[in-house]
Amino acid sequence: MSTVKLPLGLTENGIVNTPSVLTVPATGSSVTLLDGRYRYGSALVQNVGSENMYVLVGGTATATVYHLKLSPMSQADFSDVSYTTVTACADSGKTSNAVVFSVQTNDSVSQGATSY
Numbered sequence: 001m002s003t004v005k006l007p008l009g010l011t012e013n014g015i016v017n018t019p020s021v022l023t024v025p026a027t028g029s030s031v032t033l034l035d036g037r038y039r040y041g042s043a044l045v046q047n048v049g050s051e052n053m054y055v056l057v058g059g060t061a062t063a064t065v066y067h068l069k070l071s072p073m074s075q076a077d078f079s080d081v082s083y084t085t086v087t088a089c090a091d092s093g094k095t096s097n098a099v100v101f102s103v104q105t106n107d108s109v110s111q112g113a114t115s116y
Contacts (some may be wrong), residue, residue, distance in 0.1 A: 008024075013105065013110075014040075014041045014042075014103040014104055014105040014110070015103065015105075016102075016103050017018040017093070017100065017101065017102045017103075017104070019099050019100060019101050020099070021048060021097050021098070021099055022097065022098045022099070022100065023095055023096075023097060024039075024047075024049065024053050024088050024089060024090050024095060024096040024097060024098050025089060025090065025095055026089065026091065026092055026093055026094055026095060027054070027061075027062045027063040027064075027089045027090065027091065027092050028054075028062070028088050028089075028092070028094060028101035029089065030060050030061045030062075030087040030088060030089040031087065031088055031089070031098070032085055032086070032087050033055070033086045033088050033098060033100050034078060034084075034100065034102065035044055035068075035085060035087065036083055036084050036085035037057075037083070037093045037108050038083070038104045038105075038106065038107055038108065038109060039082040039083055039104070039105050039106040040079060040081070040082070040102045040103060040104055040105060041079070041102070041103040041104075041105040042077075042079050042098070042102060043077070043078040043079050043081065043086075043098050043101075043103075044075060044076070044077055044078070044101045044102070045070070045075060045076050045078060045086075045088075045098055045099075045104045046073075046074070046075040046098065046099045046100075046101075047070040047071065047072055047073065047074055047075070047096060047097070047098055048072075048097045048098065048099050049072060049090070049095070049096030049097035049098070050072050050096070051072065051090045051091055051094045051095065051096040052066075052070065052071055052072070052090065052091055052096070053070040053088050053089070053090055053096045053098060054066035054068075054069055054070075054089050054090070054095040055067060055068040055070060055075065055087070055088045056086070056087050056088075056089060057078070057081055057084055057085075057086050057087075058085065058115075059085075059087065060087050061087045061088050061089045062089060062093060063089065063090075063091055066089075068093060070088075072096070080088065083108050091106055093105070099102060113115065
């Protein structure tokens, strides 16, 4: 597996998520890896399961509709994807696992001002 460098500057003024293992369900269902509400300074996805994982940017991933197929122990950088939902699924009848590391740098939902 290759090494991915995370420059410290990408975390500046951002919120670093706490990575955890997500279960990636079989095709016909999917899991959201990145929420379309946010822009990310860094967004890395790794397939840590034993089955292939199909990833779709801007929709619901299936084993026939996907942008990227991640084999076990491979990873992808989605840092260029802003304000778009990223989903994943596995082959029919199988599940996999993913770990997502992200740094949220902006929220598309306006935060109301406080007046005094």
